[in-house]
Amino acid sequence: MHNYLEFEKPIAELEGKVQELRHLTGSEEVNIADEVGKLQTKVEKLLKSTYAKLSPWQKAMVARHANRPHTVDYIRDLITEFTPLAGDRAFAEDSAIIGGMGRFRGESVVVIGHEKGADTDTRIKHNFGMAKPEGYRKAQRLMKLADQFHLPVVTFVDTPGAYPGIDAEARGQAEAIARSIEVCLSLKVPMVSVVIGEGGSGGAIAVATANQVLMLEHSIYSVISPEGCASILWRDKEQNQVAAEALRLTAQDLLKLGVIDSIIAEPLGGAHREPAAAIATVGEGIENALAEYAGLDGGVIKAKRREKFLEMGKHGLS
Amino acid sequence: MNWLKSWVRPKLRELVGQKEIPDHLWHKCPSCEEMIFHRDLEKNLRVCQHCGHHMRLNAKKRCELLFDDGEYTSIELKSPIVDPLKFKDRRKYSDRLKESQNKTGDDDAILVAHGTMGANKVVVAAFNFEFMGGSMGMAVGEGLLAAARLAVMQRAPLIVVPSSGGARMQEGILSLMQMARSTIAVEEVREAGLPYIVLLTDPTTGGVSASFAMLGDIAVSEPGAMIGFAGARVIEQTIRQQLPEGFQRAEYLYEHGMIDMVVHRTDLRDTLIRIVGLLCNPGASGELVSLEPAPKKKTVSDVDEVGEDPTPATFVDPDAIVVDAIDPNDDKKD
Ligand SMILES: [Zn+2]
Numbered sequence: 001m002h003n004y005l006e007f008e009k010p011i012a013e014l015e016g017k018v019q020e021l022r023h024l025t026g027s028e029e030v031n032i033a034d035e036v037g038k039l040q041t042k043v044e045k046l047l048k049s050t051y052a053k054l055s056p057w058q059k060a061m062v063a064r065h066a067n068r069p070h071t072v073d074y075i076r077d078l079i080t081e082f083t084p085l086a087g088d089r090a091f092a093e094d095s096a097i098i099g100g101m102g103r104f105r106g107e108s109v110v111v112i113g114h115e116k117g118a119d120t121d122t123r124i125k126h127n128f129g130m131a132k133p134e135g136y137r138k139a140q141r142l143m144k145l146a147d148q149f150h151l152p153v154v155t156f157v158d159t160p161g162a163y164p165g166i167d168a169e170a171r172g173q174a175e176a177i178a179r180s181i182e183v184c185l186s187l188k189v190p191m192v193s194v195v196i197g198e199g200g201s202g203g204a205i206a207v208a209t210a211n212q213v214l215m216l217e218h219s220i221y222s223v224i225s226p227e228g229c230a231s232i233l234w235r236d237k238e239q240n241q242v243a244a245e246a247l248r249l250t251a252q253d254l255l256k257l258g259v260i261d262s263i264i265a266e267p268l269g270g271a272h273r274e275p276a277a278a279i280a281t282v283g284e285g286i287e288n289a290l291a292e293y294a295g296l297d298g299g300v301i302k303a304k305r306r307e308k309f310l311e312m313g314k315h316g317l318s
Numbered sequence: 319m320n321w322l323k324s325w326v327r328p329k330l331r332e333l334v335g336q337k338e339i340p341d342h343l344w345h346k347c348p349s350c351e352e353m354i355f356h357r358d359l360e361k362n363l364r365v366c367q368h369c370g371h372h373m374r375l376n377a378k379k380r381c382e383l384l385f386d387d388g389e390y391t392s393i394e395l396k397s398p399i400v401d402p403l404k405f406k407d408r409r410k411y412s413d414r415l416k417e418s419q420n421k422t423g424d425d426d427a428i429l430v431a432h433g434t435m436g437a438n439k440v441v442v443a444a445f446n447f448e449f450m451g452g453s454m455g456m457a458v459g460e461g462l463l464a465a466a467r468l469a470v471m472q473r474a475p476l477i478v479v480p481s482s483g484g485a486r487m488q489e490g491i492l493s494l495m496q497m498a499r500s501t502i503a504v505e506e507v508r509e510a511g512l513p514y515i516v517l518l519t520d521p522t523t524g525g526v527s528a529s530f531a532m533l534g535d536i537a538v539s540e541p542g543a544m545i546g547f548a549g550a551r552v553i554e555q556t557i558r559q560q561l562p563e564g565f566q567r568a569e570y571l572y573e574h575g576m577i578d579m580v581v582h583r584t585d586l587r588d589t590l591i592r593i594v595g596l597l598c599n600p601g602a603s604g605e606l607v608s609l610e611p612a613p614k615k616k617t618v619s620d621v622d623e624v625g626e627d628p629t630p631a632t633f634v635d636p637d638a639i640v641v642d643a644i645d646p647n648d649d650k651k652d
Contacts, residue, residue, distance in 0.1 A: 162528075164548030164556045169566060172576045174527035174547040181501045182533060201485075201494060202528040202547070209498045223485050223494040223525070228552075233407035233487060247490045248403050257402070259491050306505075309498045310463070313456045316402030 002273075005061045011050065011269075014043045047269040054218060056244035060226055062218040063197045064160075067272035069279055071098060071113030071156040074196065077279045078286070079104055079111055085142060087134075091171060094135030096127040096163065097207070099142045104154065105287055110146035112139050112207055113156030116197070130163035131203060133176035139207050140176075140183045143191075150298075152290055153191040155207045160225065162203035177206040184209035185306060188298025192289040194264070194282055195219045195251070196271075211305045212289040213259070215251035216282070217266040221259070222249035248317065258312055261289070347371055349542075363583045372540045372583055374520055376422075377429035377444035380479055384442055384587055390433035395464055397425060398456035403490050411488035418449045426457035427482065430465045432472060436591030438598055439474040441465050445481040447521075452482030454526050455489035459496035462530060466503035475513040475594050480531045484524020497529035504533045513597040515590065518568065518577065519543050536593055537577040539568035540586070545577075 004012040018039045021032055054062065062068070075082055079102035086093040099112035114131065117123035131139075139155075146153045162173055184191060184207070193210040199221030215221060224232075226244035231237050254260045264285045271278035293301055343356040349371035359366075363383060364373040375383065382388035405411040419425060427449035432441045443465035445452040462478070469476040485493040507514045516534030521544040528547050539545065546566035554561060564570050568580045581589045 162547060164553045166553065166557065166559070166561065166565065169546050169548065169553070170570075170574050172532070172574065174523075174545075175532040175576060177528035177547065178497075178501065178530070178532040181498055181529060182505070185498065185501055185505060202497060202525055205494055205497055206528075209501075221491060223490055224487055229487055243407075246403070246405055246407060247487075249491065254491055257491065259495060306502050309495065309502060312495045312499065313398060313402060313459070313492045316399045317404060 003066055005058070005065065007050065007054075007058050007061070011043060011046050014039060014046060018043065044268065051218070051269055055241065056220070056247070056250050057226060057241040059218050059250050060198075060220050060240075060244055062270050062272070063220045065270065065272045066118070067275070068197055069271055069275040070118060071115045071158060071196070072118075073275060074113070074156055074194075074279055074282060075102070075111055077276065078283045079109070080106075082111070085145075086138070088137035088141060090134070090137060092132075092134045094127075094132050094138060095125055096129055096131035096159070097135035097139055098126075099139065101145075101151070104152075104283075104290075107152075108149075109152045109154050110142050111154050111156075112142055113196075114159040114203075114207075116158055127163060129159040129198075130161060131159065131206075132163050132165070132168040133171040133173050136162075136176035136180045136206050140180050143180075143183045143187060146189055147187050150189055152189050152293070153187060153210075154286055154290075155191070155193040155210065157193055157195045157199045157204045157208050157221075158197035159200045159203045160198055161200035162206070177202045180206035181209050185309075186302065187305070188302050190290055190293035190296075190301055191305070192286055194286065195221050195260070196282070200225065209305070209309065211293060211301065211308070212261045214262050214264055214282075214285045214289060215254065215260050216264050216271060216278070217251055218270055219251055220244075220249040221251075221254055222247050253317065256317060258315060348373070365583050370541065370582070372520065372542055374447050374481060376448050377424070377446040377479075380444040380519075381429060381431050381433075381442055383583075384477070384479075384590065385431070385433040385435055385440075386437065390431040390442070392429055392431040393464065393468060395425065395428070395430060395457065395461050398460050401488075402456065402492055403488070405488040405490065407488070414450065414488070422446060422449050424449055426461070427452045427454070428458045428461035430461050430468065432468060432474065435477075435587070436595060438591070438594045439472055440477055440594060441469040441472065441474050442477045442479065444479040445519075445526075447481040450486065452480070452526075453484060453486035453493070454482060454496050454500070455486035455493045456496065458482075458486075459499040462500045462503040463506075466506045469507055469512055470510040473510075473512065475515060475598060476507045477515045477517060477590065477594075478530060478534075479517045479519055480522045480526050481519045482523070482526040482531075483521060484526050494525065497525050500530035501533065504530050508535075513594065515593060517586070517590070518545050521545070523547065523549065523566075532576075535597075537579075538586070538589065538593075539571065539577050539580050540583060541568055541580050543568040545571050 018036055021036050024032055082100055082102035084100040098115045101110055114129040115126045116129035117126040143153055162177060191210040192212045193208040195215040197219055201223055226240045229243040229247055230239035251263045255263055264281055267274035267277045345354045345356060345359050347354055347366040347368060350369035352368040354366060364375055381390045401412045424446060427446050429444045443462055465476055504514055513535050515536045516531055518539040522531050523546055527545060544566055545568060550561055571577045572580050
C-alpha cells in the first residue's frame, strides 16, 4: 500500500474510505459504485489542491519519498541493452553511483546516476545514494568513456550528499568531486542531467554540471539540506521548514534563478503515485534536451555548457 | 576591460598609519596557549615561536608575504547581484554582509592582485577568512574568474590561496554553482598553458575544497591547515566514531597523496618562486628538459627550526623529474 506523508493525512483518510467501500462492493447494492466514484473525485481534488501548493519543506519530503522512482527504475524503463560498468580502476566499486552504457531511443548513451535503494538491503548496498570518492571517480571514468566514443551522457541526480566518513576523506572526497565537475565541463558530447529526487550539494553537482539540467516538479536541489542549514544558521534543528523556505531549493525557484533549464511535470500526487508515467515524461524531457545538441560540433557543445554556467546568477529573485 | 587599479604600498601605508596594534600587546597561541608578544608574532609571520602553529593571515597580509617587497596591485572586482535570494535566517544576509564589509573594509571574501614574485609576473587570488569565514558566493566566483582572466591576459601563473569554510549558504544554490564557475576559471588558465598553483591554508573545506582548491597543477599547503570536504562534526555524527589524530590536517592529506608538499610559512615564498620558475622559465634554450644532469641546487632551508613540528617539508627534486621524464634508461643516481 501507499506510504503517506504527514501532510497527506486528509488524503489518506479519504482513500481509506474508498478502500472500505470497495470491500463492500460485490455483496451490497450498486449505489456503492456511485459513492466510490464521488469519493474518488474528492480524492483527486484534494490531491490536486495539496500538490499545487506544496511548501518547500513538503517538497523535500516528496523528493525523498520511499516509493519515488529511483535511478534503477529510470534505467529499466528508458534504457535498452543496459550494460552496467563498474569500478574506478583505482580502489573499489561504489554502488552509490551506478552507471553504464545502453540505448536511449535507439541510440547509445552513457548513463550515470545516484541510487538510493528501495528497501533495507538495497539501501545499505547503495549506501543511501551517498557516494565515496571511488563513486565519483567511476563517474569520471564513464564520462571520459562517453567522450572517447562520442556518446551523449545522461545523469540522474538523487543523493542526500557525498558520504561524510573517515575513509571517504582519506581517499580525497573533495578532490574526487572537484575532478568530476572538471570532467563534466570538459565533455565534447552533450550531457543532460535530471534531478529526480534530492540534489544534495557537492555530491549532486559533481555529476550535474551539464548542458541541460532538468528537474522533476517536486524534486529539490540545494547547497545544503534544510536540516543542516537549520542547525547551522538557526542553531535549531526544528527550523527545517523555515530553512527550506529560505534556501530556494524548489524546481520552480531554481528555474527563475536560471540554475535549471526546465521542469518536468509529475503525475497527480507526485511521481511516487504513478512511477511509470513519471518515468515516461522524464524520457520525453531527456529526448527533447538531447535533440537541441544534435549535429553540433563538440567544441560548441562544450562552450555552450561553460557559457551557461558563467551566465548563472546574473538575476536574483525579486 | 576596465580594471580599476589601486596601488598598494604597504610600507607607505604603515607610515600613514592604519589601525595600529601596540607592540606590547600579548597574544595567546590557540594551539599551545603560550603567550606571544604582538611584535614577535608579526615578525615571525604569525607563526607561534613556541609550537610552530600557523595562525591565519588575511588576504592583504598574505599578498604582502608573497609579492616582491610586499608590493602588489589589487584589481577592483565587479560587484555581483547583492543578496540574490533575499535570504534571512536569524538575521538578514544583507545586514551580515554590510557588517563584514565594515569590519574588514573589503567588499567580499576575495582579494585579486598582481605583481611580481621572484621577478616573475604572478596573479594571486587570496581569500579573507575574516569575511564571513571566507565563504564562496557570487562575489568570490566572480573574483576567481577575474583572477583567471587577468592571469591569461598577462600570461602569468595563477596562485590561489583559499582560506574558507566552503559555500556561502546565504546564497543557496547560487553558491553551489560557484563550484562549477570556479572550475571554469581553472580551465581557462589551464587552456592558456599557464600554471595553476593552489596554496591551501587553514581552513579549506566544503564546496571550496571540492572545486578549484583541489584542482591545482601543484598543491602546496601550510602546516596544520584543516583541509577536507565534510566537517568533522558531521562525520562524527554519521559514523559515531572518534576521528583519528591529525585527521584532515595538511600532513594527513600529504600522507594520503592529496597534496604535493607541506611548507612552513618562512619557506613559502621561496618555494613558490622556485615552482613558478621551474614551470615558466624552463631554460635558455626553451627546452623543457636537459639530458645533462644539472648540478644539484640546494633546496629551501629545512624546517628543523620549527622544533616539534614533525612534518617534513617535502620538496620535489627538480633533477629527479628531469631524469624520469626524459630518459627511462638513465639510472637514477640517488
Ligand atoms: Zn603555539
